[in-house]
Amino acid sequence: MRKNLRTVKTGIIFGTLLLSLFVAFIPSASAGLLTVDPLINLRYPIQEENIIPNSGVLDIPLETTFKLTGPLAGIVEGRSLLSNTDVQIELKVVQTPDWCTASIANPLAQLVLNSETPYQSTLTVTVTENAPAFTQGVVRISATSKLQRGLLFNIGQVSVEFDISFIIGYWSVVSYELPDGNYLEVGPLGIADFQIDIENIGNGPTYVGIEVVDIPEDQWSVSIASSVQLSSTVYGGEGIKETVHLKIKPPIGFGFHNEIKNFKVMFTPYYLGRPDLVGQPEPITFTVQNIGMSPGAGFEIPLIVTVVVIVVLLYYFFIMKRKK
Template sequence: MEIILKSKNYKKIASSLVLFLVIISIFSIIIPVSRSDKIYNARCWFDLEWSDIETQKPVVPRDEIKRFNLTVKFEIRTGESYGKGVVDAYLAVGRGNPLIELEVIDSSPWCDAVMERPTIATNFTWSTEAKTAIFITINENAPAYGEGFIKIHAYAKNLGLIEGYSNNFTLPFTPAYKPIVDAKLLNLNSKKISPNDEAVFPIELENMGNARTKVLLEVNELPEGWTATVTDYVILAEQEGSKETAYLSVIPPSGLGYHDEEISITVKMTPIMAENPEEVGNPFYANFVVESRGFSGNGIEQYIFYIIIIGVILLIILLIYKRVNKKNLEN
């Protein structure tokens, strides 16, 4: 009997609370009041938080999908006893869970951002929090160590007599340096030359990365007698598509005799950030083949003309000497 009475009392209390809320709702509609003077003055409020340590870590363009964890801190705020009474009444009758909508409304032009959960259901209580995340990717043309941002619009609808809330939050992040250099061989990467010639290979370097880049060039060790030199470095401007040309020069052995030799040469190219030499990218390589074939006089060729002239003069002198000597004998 006692249990039945308690159940009836509970139902009466719940019915009274619902009736009270209905009366308050009708009263607030009939009597217009300003936003700050509502008699119940209860509203949702929330904040969106993230780790500053995480956002300060540079995001690698193109190669990384970056996750930023977000914490939504939800509160119900009231300014007076009426508002507290409204919230207490809702808590007593088990009001539904507040829904917070998260939407990316703006971001850096070279950034794509996706919310893990665009809708978050929180518990209906005075204060609580929920977890979510946002995933971002950035293009290779994101300026290295520039300022990136994602603007998130968050809002919650009215919960009956409890006013909703909306706000914008801007999450900052930093793009990392991404060295991307494209090497093009303007001519073939192999040449046939004579032992006294020089093979020259132009190498066009194009900046496809996101910062001013210095490219260091060096050649591998060569067999004895061969000489190869390459442009020490080129500097590529920051804008995508900036180009510079380096040159590889190869001179074969030119010792006296016939030559039939072939060599493979590797040029190593290492990109580094021009303003920060500690930012070093992965090296890349280009291979070249030079074939030296033909006779070499070891430099004597330039004197052949003079040798011929001297030989002709000596021959003429010899002929004159023989003729004079013959006449002397006849006499």
């Protein structure tokens, strides 16, 4: 009797030990014996429009798909318990240029095995003024599948990277500074000299056309350079600033003058070599006040003759006075 009792106790202890070991190994047993890796694909359309710095965002639609690879792919897709399982693929931005910011909307793709429907996400890109015009920007995205466990098969964890490219557009920004202001007062024989400092703040080499578009009808003389060429700060900062002078000379008419005239100058920036890419034209109005007495046109010869006559008269006056 005691012997049978010992046997029962031993069996209970041994059975409990086996049950504990079985329970302990259930997770590893459910991990599957074979792993099949997915082939991840990320598609996006070619961008037909350039992205302009500091002018909104570029939204690039992404389509994520996958399929299993290897000799066991057909078995897993057709006959295993994983045939209708959901597979998660995480999208993440891993690299951008210094002048670019990028983010992904709906980054966790939920895909069903054996389904051809892609998962839709959106890559949103913004760029700053430091992005050189007409260069290619590249955002690198990683796509990582999460491990899916089955009774016999696993769908493996795989990570791949994709480069999403786009083109930077021309951002035209030019500043115009007037150290002496836009108003000067001169005499009838003087010249109003306006200094204009032109600086390119945009992201590409720029040609600035200069044209005087509003001149008074009377005989005022106006001169200024017809254009300047400027480099860009994104290329190191050399040659980004030039100085031009607007010189205005009032007409010479005999008598006292006190008149105010306005002159409008139009500055129009273009991308250098691409006159079809026009920036924002900038009109600047300059005001000149002509005030003072004018001897009139052709006064030089009469003035010289007058001076000579006065000198001769004074000479004879003093000579005759001494003789007396």
